[in-house]
Amino acid sequence: MRISKLFINQQIADHPLARSIRARLDVPSEYVQNARQVHAAVASAPDPVQSGKEILYLTRNRGAFFKRCPGTHHYTCCDYQILHFGTFCYMDCTYCILQTYFHPPILEYFVNHEDLMAELDTVLAGKTVLRIGTGEFTDSLIWELWTDLSKLLIERFAAQQHAVLELKTKTTAIEKLQNLNHNRKTITAWSLNTSRIIRTEERATARLSARLKAAARCEKWGYPLAFHFDPLIIYDGCEQAYTRVIESLFSHVSAENIAWISLGALRFVPSVKTVIQKRFPDSKIVYAEFIKGPDGKMRYFKPLRINLYRKIIACIRDHAPDVVVYLCMEDDEVWQKALGFKPDDIGGLPHMLDMSAARVCHLKPI
Amino acid sequence: MDSKSSDGQPGSENSSPDSDSVAHADKVSLTEINAKDATFRITTRRQVEDLLDTIQSLGLLHPPVLIENSSGYSIVCGFRRIAACRRLGWKSITARIHKAGADRFEIARLAIADNALQRPLNLVETSRALNLLADTSPDQQQFKEAAVSLGLPISPSVVPKTREICRLALPIQDGILSGTINMSMALELGKLDAAVATALVGFFIQLKVGLNKQRELLLLLTEIAKREDVSIQQLIAEKPLQNILQNTAIDRAVQRQNIRSYLRQRRYPAISKAEADYQKRVRQLKLGKQIQLVPPKNFEGTTYALTLHFENRQDLSNLNKRIEKILGHPALGEILKR
Numbered sequence: 001m002r003i004s005k006l007f008i009n010q011q012i013a014d015h016p017l018a019r020s021i022r023a024r025l026d027v028p029s030e031y032v033q034n035a036r037q038v039h040a041a042v043a044s045a046p047d048p049v050q051s052g053k054e055i056l057y058l059t060r061n062r063g064a065f066f067k068r069c070p071g072t073h074h075y076t077c078c079d080y081q082i083l084h085f086g087t088f089c090y091m092d093c094t095y096c097i098l099q100t101y102f103h104p105p106i107l108e109y110f111v112n113h114e115d116l117m118a119e120l121d122t123v124l125a126g127k128t129v130l131r132i133g134t135g136e137f138t139d140s141l142i143w144e145l146w147t148d149l150s151k152l153l154i155e156r157f158a159a160q161q162h163a164v165l166e167l168k169t170k171t172t173a174i175e176k177l178q179n180l181n182h183n184r185k186t187i188t189a190w191s192l193n194t195s196r197i198i199r200t201e202e203r204a205t206a207r208l209s210a211r212l213k214a215a216a217r218c219e220k221w222g223y224p225l226a227f228h229f230d231p232l233i234i235y236d237g238c239e240q241a242y243t244r245v246i247e248s249l250f251s252h253v254s255a256e257n258i259a260w261i262s263l264g265a266l267r268f269v270p271s272v273k274t275v276i277q278k279r280f281p282d283s284k285i286v287y288a289e290f291i292k293g294p295d296g297k298m299r300y301f302k303p304l305r306i307n308l309y310r311k312i313i314a315c316i317r318d319h320a321p322d323v324v325v326y327l328c329m330e331d332d333e334v335w336q337k338a339l340g341f342k343p344d345d346i347g348g349l350p351h352m353l354d355m356s357a358a359r360v361c362h363l364k365p366i
Numbered sequence: 367m368d369s370k371s372s373d374g375q376p377g378s379e380n381s382s383p384d385s386d387s388v389a390h391a392d393k394v395s396l397t398e399i400n401a402k403d404a405t406f407r408i409t410t411r412r413q414v415e416d417l418l419d420t421i422q423s424l425g426l427l428h429p430p431v432l433i434e435n436s437s438g439y440s441i442v443c444g445f446r447r448i449a450a451c452r453r454l455g456w457k458s459i460t461a462r463i464h465k466a467g468a469d470r471f472e473i474a475r476l477a478i479a480d481n482a483l484q485r486p487l488n489l490v491e492t493s494r495a496l497n498l499l500a501d502t503s504p505d506q507q508q509f510k511e512a513a514v515s516l517g518l519p520i521s522p523s524v525v526p527k528t529r530e531i532c533r534l535a536l537p538i539q540d541g542i543l544s545g546t547i548n549m550s551m552a553l554e555l556g557k558l559d560a561a562v563a564t565a566l567v568g569f570f571i572q573l574k575v576g577l578n579k580q581r582e583l584l585l586l587l588t589e590i591a592k593r594e595d596v597s598i599q600q601l602i603a604e605k606p607l608q609n610i611l612q613n614t615a616i617d618r619a620v621q622r623q624n625i626r627s628y629l630r631q632r633r634y635p636a637i638s639k640a641e642a643d644y645q646k647r648v649r650q651l652k653l654g655k656q657i658q659l660v661p662p663k664n665f666e667g668t669t670y671a672l673t674l675h676f677e678n679r680q681d682l683s684n685l686n687k688r689i690e691k692i693l694g695h696p697a698l699g700e701i702l703k704r
Contacts, residue, residue, distance in 0.1 A: 074667070284693070287593035289634050291664035301637050302666055333668050 003027055003090070003107070007038045009059040017111040021146045025056070035059065035108075042104050049279060051098050052106040053090045056146075061085075061110035061259050065119045069136065070181075072295035075329040076343050078262070079350040080131040080166070083120070085110055085139045091170060092203040094280040095231055098137065109143065113152065120153075124160050129354040129365045135189070144173040151180055158183035163179045164357045166226060170205040173212040173289040178221055184361045187259050188218040190245045192249065194241035197233050197330025201285060206249060208245065214246035214250040219253050224360045230264035230328055232308055234288050234300055239311045246315045255320030259360040260353055263312060264328030265305045267297045302334065309338035324356040369479040389462045391429060396452055396459065398438035406433075406442045406477035406498065410490050410543055421450050425461060431480070433473055434466040442473055443480035465694050470534075474502040475512055489549060490539050492518060493531035498530065527553060535560040541567040551580050558598075565599040573612060573622050586629040640665055650697035656685055657692075665704065 006029035013031055022029055031036055038057045045051035065084055071077025072233055086109040098105050110116070112132045123130065134140040134217050136155075142223050144150060150167065157165045158181050170191040177188065190211045193201075198208055206214070215225055228248060232242065267287060290298040299305065308329065316325055327335055332342040343349040357363055420427075430444025441448060443463065451459050464473060467544045481487060487495060494519055503509035513520045528551060531542065534556045541547040545553070547570060555563040566587070570580050591598045601607065610624045627643040648659055648683060660671040672689075676682045692698055 284593050287589045289636050291637065291666055293664075293666050299666070301640070301664070302635075303640065304636055331668070 003056050005055045007057040015111045024146045048104045057108045060112045065116045074294040082136040083134045089139045091205045094201045094283045099275045130163035133166040140167035140171040141173040154180050154182045154186045157185040161305045164361045172206045172210045174214050187226045188223045191228045216252040224259045226259045228262045231266035243315045250319040255323045258323050260324040262328045265300050267299045306337045389464050395572045403440040408481040417450040430461045433464040434463045442477045470502040472499045478516050496529050537564040537567045546571045562598045586633050647697040
């Protein structure tokens with residue numbers, strides 16, 4: 001983490017959280033009228049994406065904190081809800097969609113937690129099963145050093161019985177989760193990959209062994225777990241390498257405590273390829289066999305995806321026959337060929353995950 | 367010119383400075399002229415054969431223009447004329463000479479006009495002209511005015527790209543001059559290592575491919591090279607490509623197609639194999655010209671399209687019978703199973 005400058009929107013200059021973060025960060029700060037000033041500062045840098053990772057912009061979220069997962073047509077989405085409290089990330093994964101998702105991307109954090117919690121109360125007022133995650137537009141736990149949002153959220157979710165919060169990360173920033181009353185309503189989740197991919201494509205992230213040790217500690221503290229093999233990246237020897245990751249995973253945690261494991265092969269909007277070629281000239285991930293899918297994203301040629309999914313699923317099944325495994329953004333054909341069933345056969349993917357959340361997290365929906 | 371000097375060239379008119387300009391006409395020994403100094407060289411033409419006869423029989427109708435330098439003279443106009451005189455064995459020529467301190471902007475305009483007002487400049491010459499003008503003009507406004515008067519481009523989107531051309535590796539410039547590559551491809555090649563660019567220009571010249579195919583081949587070669595950690599030169603020098611390139615028995619169009627197929631198979635082995643398997647099975651179905659089976663785009667979706675071409679009821683009935691046959695064919699099962 002190398003935050004070198006803090007930008008604070010003048011409208012929240014006196015917000016207690018803005019003051020608190022400013023005090024904790026101890027870097028030069030500047031008050032700005034609006035985001036355009038921050039964007040201008042970032043855009044003029046030689047590498048605006050890198051620059052956007054080195055500043056932090058504190059502001060107010062004027063829109064909704066809750067959004068639907070931005071699934072695309074033709075492929076099956078897990079249909080979870082995103083709790084949008086901040087954007088971007090100081091880690092530097094080559095394949096990260098956020099590099100082009102925001103223009104330009106900047107590390108941004110919304111300090112109006114009072115609005116967030118009010119909206120959360122409204123969302124939680126319903127009584128159906130909800131799966132809510134914070135790891136879509138940012139990493140869930142990179143903010144732990146400067147904020148106490150995880151504590152706030154975990155304790156709020158602990159006080160209800162029908163929704164789960166999923167904190168998805170590539171870090172080991174779990175210290176503040178210990179001793180919290182989570183009531184198993186928070187799933188701590190890790191994105192996993194092979195050591196080679198973590199080393200070459202996931203810069204500034206925690207090593208695989210560190211992630212798994214952190215998961216084991218969270219399990220010890222009573223948290224349900226989830227794991228996301230996403231993006232799966234095809235390279236010579238990748239099948240054996242992913243097999244080793246799975247073996248290592250189940251040597252650290254028990255299958256019974258896993259709410260779900262997702263698999264998703266590398267996919268990206270075409271503009272990400274240009275960014276990767278420019279920012280990471282040594283990366284070879286874009287030179288595999290990609291086709292453009294009906295949603296406009298580049299994906300591995302379908303038989304290659306199916307082949308890799310099959311092997312990984314077989315390995316997971318060897319260790320954990322009953323754990324819920326799902327595919328992120330794949331179509332019925334891939335589901336059928338890789339998992340042996342289609343989402344509709346079991347009531348749809350959201351239903352499958354809701355059931356698993358209910359079982360592992362002890363939900364009691366009305 | 368009504369007389370020739372003892373060395374065969376017209377005699378010098380006088381040695382005094384021209385009253386209307388800083389230039390004066392004088393007789394100059396060819397040994398004093400530095401022909402390697404290309405500061406004012408616009409022309410890309412090197413051959414002089416077309417000038418030899420005229421100069422030998424009529425002398426130099428238009429005297430070259432020189433500018434004094436510390437050790438003699440640099441050429442402003444007349445690079446080819448002076449080269450032709452050397453070829454003819456002349457010892458000296460009559461030239462218009464500018465003082466070393468002459469206005470460089472004016473000299474530059476003279477050099478460009480000597481070429482641009484006689485014939486259309488090619489891309490490399492235009493590039494040289496723009497650079498010379500930009501390097502000598504006192505300000506942007508004068509640069510623009512001079513460029514317009516000399517027929518050079520002034521569009522802000524064109525000038526920087528054009529100026530880049532004469533700084534590219536010489537083989538790339540030669541590729542432009544031979545009409546093999548255009549400005550867009552030249553600039554793309556200019557981003558590559560000079561040796562790689564040279565190899566690619568040679569490759570394109572040999573294959574005689576147009577811009578779109580050049581782009582496709584460049585992309586395939588670049589991505590294969592990056593993925594396999596080999597250089598593009600190595601790739602081109604490899605046996606499979608060389609075997610195709612050196613096979614003079616096949617038509618060039620077939621050669622191009624073979625190269626493209628080979629590179630595509632190497633870049634996309636699984637996709638290429640799936641396409642080939644699909645085509646093989648479609649052939650087994652013997653669809654004929656009236657039936658077309660279209661697979662899902664990139665084999666990503668699952669919906670196939672069957673198109674029928676018929677003229678009347680009987681035609682359609684016959685096609686129906688063929689479709690019945692196709693439905694029972696094992697190759698269709700293989701296609702749909704994937």
